[in-house]
Amino acid sequence: MAKLQVAIDLLTTEEALALAAKVAPYVDIIELGTPLIKNMGSTVITAMKAAHPDKLVFADLKTADAGELEADIAFKAGADLVTVMGAAGNATIIGAVKAAKAHGKGVVVDTIGYPDRVKRAQEVTALGVEFVELHAGLDEQWTPGYSIQVLIDEAARAGVPVSIAGGVNIDNVAAVIKAGAIVAVAGAAIYGAEDPAAAAKALREAIDAA
Ligand SMILES: O=C([C@H](O)CO)[C@H](O)[C@H](O)COP(=O)(O)O
Numbered sequence: 235m236a237k238l239q240v241a242i243d244l245l246t247t248e249e250a251l252a253l254a255a256k257v258a259p260y261v262d263i264i265e266l267g268t269p270l271i272k273n274m275g276s277t278v279i280t281a282m283k284a285a286h287p288d289k290l291v292f293a294d295l296k297t298a299d300a301g302e303l304e305a306d307i308a309f310k311a312g313a314d315l316v317t318v319m320g321a322a323g324n325a326t327i328i329g330a331v332k333a334a335k336a337h338g339k340g341v342v343v344d345t346i347g348y349p350d351r352v353k354r355a356q357e358v359t360a361l362g363v364e365f366v367e368l369h370a371g372l373d374e375q376w377t378p379g380y381s382i383q384v385l386i387d388e389a390a391r392a393g394v395p396v397s398i399a400g401g402v403n404i405d406n407v408a409a410v411i412k413a414g415a416i417v418a419v420a421g422a423a424i425y426g427a428e429d430p431a432a433a434a435k436a437l438r439e440a441i442d443a444a
Contacts (some may be wrong), residue, residue, distance in 0.1 A: 283312030370400030
């Protein structure tokens with residue numbers, strides 16, 4: 235069964251915990267967004283895992299160097315999954331995977347900004363990562379002409395475990411799952427909704443029906 239990941243791009247631990255409390259019944263993975271971690275530090279990871287020990291806590295570190303060291307910090311704080319940039323060298327990804335193995339946790343590679351996301355996804359899967367995030371970041375989403383369809387098409391031909399992030403919402407989540415993504419990542423569609431719990435519930439139901 236495909237998973238739903240809520241991406242929390244809020245800026246304080248208090249706000250993140252409040253949102254997670256509302257949407258936890260409907261999500262499998264709670265992502266602490268990069269701006270949130272930069273603002274609050276690893277204490278937000280510890281607070282979220284303590285509040286939701288039954289969920290996978292995803293620390294969106296977007297590590298570009300010192301893979302083993304940065305991943306180790308997040309795993310010690312309570313993360314289950316951390317991200318490393320696909321644009322980083324293989325040595326960085328291998329270092330993070332080493333830390334993950336030591337903690338019994340996992341690494342996700344984020345392909346944001348990478349020119350050939352599918353090729354990189356296939357390469358890094360061989361390095362032992364859990365899955366690869368086919369990702370159009372917020373800046374790319376706000377570029378005129380952006381469509382999530384490009385990520386959906388990439389997922390369909392990736393042939394390795396992938397998630398999709400970059401404007402997932404109730405109108406496209408079924409296509410995301412039908413394309414083969416094992417995780418649908420939804421940020422603004424949940425935290426920006428008038429009723430985040432209802433938005434998460436609707437996404438959950440659409441994923442389960444897809
Ligand atoms: O990872 C993200 C971005 O780089 C900011 O941290 C987002 O969480 C990701 O893009 C999902 O968010 P939405 O596109 O708003 O669904």
